[in-house]
Structures are given as C-alpha cells and as structure tokens.
Amino acid sequence: MDGLVPLPTGAATLAEVVALVSALADLPVGPSLVVAGTVDALGDVGPAGALPDRLRALHDLLTRTDGAGVHGAVVPAVEVGTLMLPAALAADAAAGRFDVHAVARVEEALELLLGTSIEDIDRRVLERLEGATPAGV
Numbered sequence: 001m002d003g004l005v006p007l008p009t010g011a012a013t014l015a016e017v018v019a020l021v022s023a024l025a026d027l028p029v030g031p032s033l034v035v036a037g038t039v040d041a042l043g044d045v046g047p048a049g050a051l052p053d054r055l056r057a058l059h060d061l062l063t064r065t066d067g068a069g070v071h072g073a074v075v076p077a078v079e080v081g082t083l084m085l086p087a088a089l090a091a092d093a094a095a096g097r098f099d100v101h102a103v104a105r106v107e108e109a110l111e112l113l114l115g116t117s118i119e120d121i122d123r124r125v126l127e128r129l130e131g132a133t134p135a136g137v
Contacts, residue, residue: 071099076103
C-alpha cells in the first residue's frame, strides 16, 4: 500500500463510495434502494448507527407516500443479527413490499446498486482513468 493513506474506519459512507464509483464507471445508481453504512480502507462495510430508527423512518415515509420508486434499503450485514424491526416493516419485508439487502463488502453493494459485476465495474473505471489526461498536461 505504498503511497496510499488508509481511511480511518467510518471516514466514508457507503453511499459516498457508491456515488464516486458510479460516476467513474459511468453507471447510474438505480433509485429503488437507499444506502446505509460505512466503509473502511479494506472495503468492509461497517455499522450505520441508529439503523433500526433509520429503517423505521424510511418505512413510515414509504407507507405514507408513493415512495418515489424506493422500496428498500442496503444495510451493513454486521448489523443484521441484532436488528429488531417493527412488526409492520417485517411483514412488508416478508411480503416482498420492502427489501432489505445486507452487504458485508463494498463490492457487494456496488454490484447490487450499479446492476453489473464487479469485474465490469473495475474495467469501466480503469478505462476511464487510463483515458484521463492529468490537468496541465
């Protein structure tokens, strides 16, 4: 890792990383899922903090509105074992009306949210970066 400065745990949110890679790969993020979690320097997805409250608020909002196409969330897998969902949210999840996707690695989130394999994402980003000309050259 010569020349790389590792990010402290929690320094980047999963949503920020997905947005950056989406722009670099020229792949849009679909609007159907919201994203919670942090990413460390090794690509592990960490806790979101107050995840049950966030999911409950999202579910409440979606049940009171048309949801603008949103129907679920991407959450850190590390929190799933202790996640307590309200009965209405759990029922909607069981019925397929609310999706909860647990991810442990940033690659899993990228594949899910960008709709293609990590190999394709990597290829697209590399092609974009190799074709870039440094400023002032």
